[in-house]
Amino acid sequence: MALALIRKTVPEADDAIVDYIDGYLKDANFDDDDEDAIADFVKPILLDAGGDEAKIDELCEQLINMLASNKKETTPLKGLSKLENTVVMGQQSGLSATAMFSKGSVDLDHVSGRRVQSQVNQDKLRKAEAKIAAKMAKRAEKTNMRIEYEASRLIESEQKALQEAYKLYNPILDYTSTKGKNKDIKIENFDISFAGRRILTDANLTLAFGRRYGVVGKNGIGKSTLLRAISRREVNVPHHISVLYVEQEVIGDNTPAIEMVLRADVWREHLLEKERDLSAQINLIEAQQSEGELTEEEKKEFEAQKDRINGELKDVFAKLQEIESDKAESKASAILAGLGFPTPDQKRPTREFSGGWRMRISLARALFCKPDVLMLDEPDNMLDIPAIVWLESYLKTWPNTLLVVSHDREFLDEVATDILFMHSEKLDYYKGNYTQFYATKEERRKAQIREYESQMQYRKHLQDFIDRWRYNAKRAPQAQARIKILEKLPELEPPEDEKIVKFQFANPEQLSPPILQMNEVTFGYNPEKVIIRNINIDVRMDSRIAIVGPNGAGKSTMLKLLTEENKPMSGMVHRNGRLRIAYFTQHHIDQLDLTKSAVAFMADRFPGKPEEEYRRHLGSFGITGMVGLQVMKTLSGGQKSRVAFACLSAQNPHILVLDEPTNHLDMESMDALQTALGQFQGGVIMVSHDERFISTVCHEIWVCADGVLSKFSGTIKDYKELVCPKDTVL
Template sequence: MQAEIRAQIPNADEVVVDYAAGYLNHAARQFSTEGDPLAEAASVIVQLLLSASGDLSSENEVSVHNLVEKFVSKLHDDRGVDGERRQQAPSAKRLDQTIQVSSQKNVSTTMGLAGGTVDLEAANARKVESRVDRKKLEKAERKLRAKQDKKEFKTVEYEASRLLDQTDEQQSYEEFFMAVNPLQLGSDAQSKSKDIKVDGIDVTIGGKRILSDTTLTLAFGRRYGLVGQNGIGKSTLLRALSRREVAIPTHISILHVEQEITGDDTPALQAVLDADVWRKHLLKEQQKITKELTELEAERSGMADTATDAARLDKQREGLDITLSDIQAKLSEMESDKAEPRAASILAGLGFSHERQQYATKTFSGGWRMRLALARALFCEPDLLLLDEPSNMLDVPSITFLSGYLQTYPSTVLVVSHDRAFLNEVATDIIHQHSERIDYYKGANFDSFYATKEERRKTAKREYENQMAQRAHLQAFIDKFRYNAAKSSEAQSRIKKLEKMPVLDAPESEYIVHFKFPEVEKLSPPIIQMSNVNFGYTPDKPLLRNVDLDVQLDSRIGIVGPNGAGKTTALKLLIGTLSPTSGLISQNPRLRIAFFAQHHVDALDMNMSAVSFMASRYHGKSDEEYRRHLGAFGITGMTGLQKMALLSGGQKSRVAFACLGLMNPHILVLDEPSNHLDIEAMDALSTALRQFEGGVVMVSHDVTMLEKVCTSLWICDHGTVEHFDGTVKDYKKRISAQAGAGGVAIQH
């Protein structure tokens, strides 16, 4: 087909020819109850080839039309010859005898829960709608559009491939859960290994390659910390795993905590219980089968004792008994009877009081719904638990609980985190993602990984530099004596030696991030003083009482406490966006405060570049000065000129910090500044805050940052803000002791 098109339209692009042939072949295999897909495709291809030829005359139009009709006729004839050429309409077939699927052991079955008795292991196999390579088709579309845009003459309106217009259907949580995690009944599923080893993984997003020919190895029961620079593709890898785009065996259940749950009238505790979809459906099915067995028993006892009817009922009952036995065995394996106290324990550990566990999910804010999503995943206890920056949504008490919970987690955990202390406590192994590959550091927490990685990098650099020097020495001798008769044999010997030397890749350049805040003009004290401050959003419900806080230019104050206790409110009182109900807040009249909000991205215009955004908000500098200022916060090269929508979360955070620097503040007030920053950027920020000549007040859940920056720790809890005479580690010990005394046990 391609050859005939090229012969008639010699100036058509190769991509147009291949696309036209592929589109017609694809349409010929489709089934539709409304019209003929091949005829519709033919009309599109006629216009496409006519446009690609550059000749819009009526003679050429007839010629192209006849050419396409010739192909259509041939494809129509092929439909009846080759059974695979066309997707046929579904048809029903009567079986010779009844097959009782539920009586078969070791069969993955939904037992009618997903719309019929089916083998989910087979049904879960990837469904291929066509043989057209979607990525190649997308590339062809882009080239084709670019060509059409350059045409000077009038062309027909271009119609893109319908393959590319097909969007993934939005699935409910239950549908997605059952599709990704087919139910496994019988002993066979239990005997299968839950170790994961997948070779030859390639992951790409938006044309950018994330991983190339990589091997993923996860030993069951190990806890892996996945680390790497911002934008390297860690979240993309987790998403690919959660959707089984990487070929993980279906008997290994997977859950990914990625987004907050949808709020409705369901109580929080029930929402957690409902998260284990198969448990919920198995309980319903158990109730249904029990009812059916009772009805069969009643029918059996009330009917005439004929052999045929009795045999029929006995056969029905036997099948139901076997299914019920499988269901009860699975529920026992799930420890279904212990589900509610376990769910309540998890919620309590994540900060939900007994009273709040009964609140409807729609009453919770986004952060609390994220906690619910985490609680649901912990409750389901999948074989592979995927967590993406779980500490971003938690306070220090909840992180302490989660850390302890995961340390006794019985299955495999893969967690993306930039919290050093959390990784040190949780991870048994570290996976480093970089340069389109992943490296494994077995038996390493974060600190040992970091030391080993640096040693590896230095060793690779030394080996590479030594080899380059050796190669240069050999090449110099060869160049000098290649044509010298007396030295030719020595030159040939060195040529062979050079050819046999292994080719070493150049080591990666060291990833270094710098943050630098501007110098601070001196102010005479007092800078900020809060005296006997009280505040409540409603008069009858005070949130903070009797707060006394003094901030100077050399202050390094860290505020910790449970979510909802009023930490962010205290910061807003400090900067003046909220007014106290009573008490006094005094500031130096020349004081400039820069506030980093927890949801700083909301203040950025995603359709603007960082340079344009700064120029619109902070006037008086040239673009070059803005770019230089961004460079002081790790936004270098052309990154500052890209739309901020294209930047990673960590890069957006750096832009926000750069904007704070343009205010020339005396005091930095920071609400969760470590969110979205990679570890190198967090180290750079910690160093910059220590070197900053003004004062720092921060609310943070990151233990490492608090330890590196803050010299004074304050606890916001029980309606007040009080100085804590101890370190962050001492505070964590106190939390653990209180949790133990309060009965928040870690149960699995």
């Protein structure tokens, strides 16, 4: 009935709109006072669909009557029409209904020009208002529940998509059957493009099985794109070679962390599932045999089935024994422990862990299932120093092929046996770790420059002779010979000009001490959950302090106490009245408006200067040319970090507070930041896990552990050896 009325009143409305309204009226389960539901929901939709307002008002009346007649009991509110008129007037005058009726009478001079005394019973009015408010809240709750349901369905579908992608790129492969096969990878003359930009051209990829390759190159050069192309077999990787790229965190659900790691070995899971299936078949046959009398033929058939299934089961047990399935749980537990998961946490559901810890579980899965080619994309970004030291030691004994992207030189020095250098759409190979690569690369570059300059000089000598004697009858044969020599010379490309990245922080005016002090400071979200206690630290204009310690120990919390983001439960934080602090957070990219260019963003944050000055300031942090005018969402992670550093410098701080400042920076940018901090005449206090960066920049090391901040007397190398000795048995 309602459907027909709507189609008749608003014939131009789309069928989808009409069906939606009809479904809403059927499913809404109205309780009282349906007028507001019709007026607030149905009428605006029909008006938007192009209907006539007078006809729609008439339709709404009919719908209200229909809904009222369908109820078993009706309790019409006396004086409802007056209530409606009053509410409309209140809205027109900018007042709420409650405010209008807070007195016994209402002045309506501004509406009618004369005084009108309200006849509405105030008690009934308040009850009516309460009913309307309750109904609107109930409707909002239903809407929220519907949104949450749809969101949960979307998340569930995304999780299933991720699981299917994992199965697609990590198919069930009997890795016991691939023993003895050649697992070297040699792919020649391939191209890779991403988003319309060429990453590699006529490249050759050669990976010797068992070697550990550090993949290096500038930010945005395409390192992650190369690893992703290998994992998706967009390049011709042999099918018998298992490949795994650790890129995304595991799905957060009710699966315990250790179970999530065990499931990563898809071949083991397949064998266990087959074992359960075969055992169930045997149990079913034995149950059928015990049910009653069987003919000789049936007995023979059942016995034959049992023999066949037992044979299959024996093969499954043999394969499980071959892969040491019984030791799998202890291996998984040891890997999780090395990555910072104590034994009780290993049994917690993955949904209870933050994104960073779920990334650790993803890394643990990769280490556990031991693919033929393991690819890690900046794994040290999500780890604290103890976990990095453990991972270094673990990967040094990795038996298969490893490709790891990292900007941590110490990590690459410990792990890599070879370096794969990406530049100018090419791949270059170097034997040795990063330090050896860097020295060899410089030697190669110098040799290329010498060779290029020598050839250019030789070409000039030949060309001068040709130009001088080409048309001389006696010397013409000699000139022709030199022309042939010139044509046969190989064309040498000039060596690339290495762009030097520079950072520069403005030096602030000096302040009289004390600058920034914390005395017996304790912080927690409640007295039962104290995170860090009894902090005593003095930050001066010449301070260079590194704070280290395990994840979750309170390092970032301590920095937030310095910057006043957190307020202490007890103790005192003293700041100089003229002190300016600039804070670089772990999530600094979230603080940028990625829909704007770097220049426009700086103009919004620090208004009142000409565009040239913003561009010049960004240029001092490597954001030069058109890069400063690009929308920031198109920039690489390292370029966004440079914009964040430029904004920090624009605050002209006395103290720089830096939380993991090197995470997204390439090595050239890290060198530039180290140099800039060395020249900066203000104080620096930072949280970092990069050994080289800490040893270059900082003079003091403070350890945050077990809720206490204490000064460490040794170097960062000493601390690394203390938390995870090199001779630790894995």
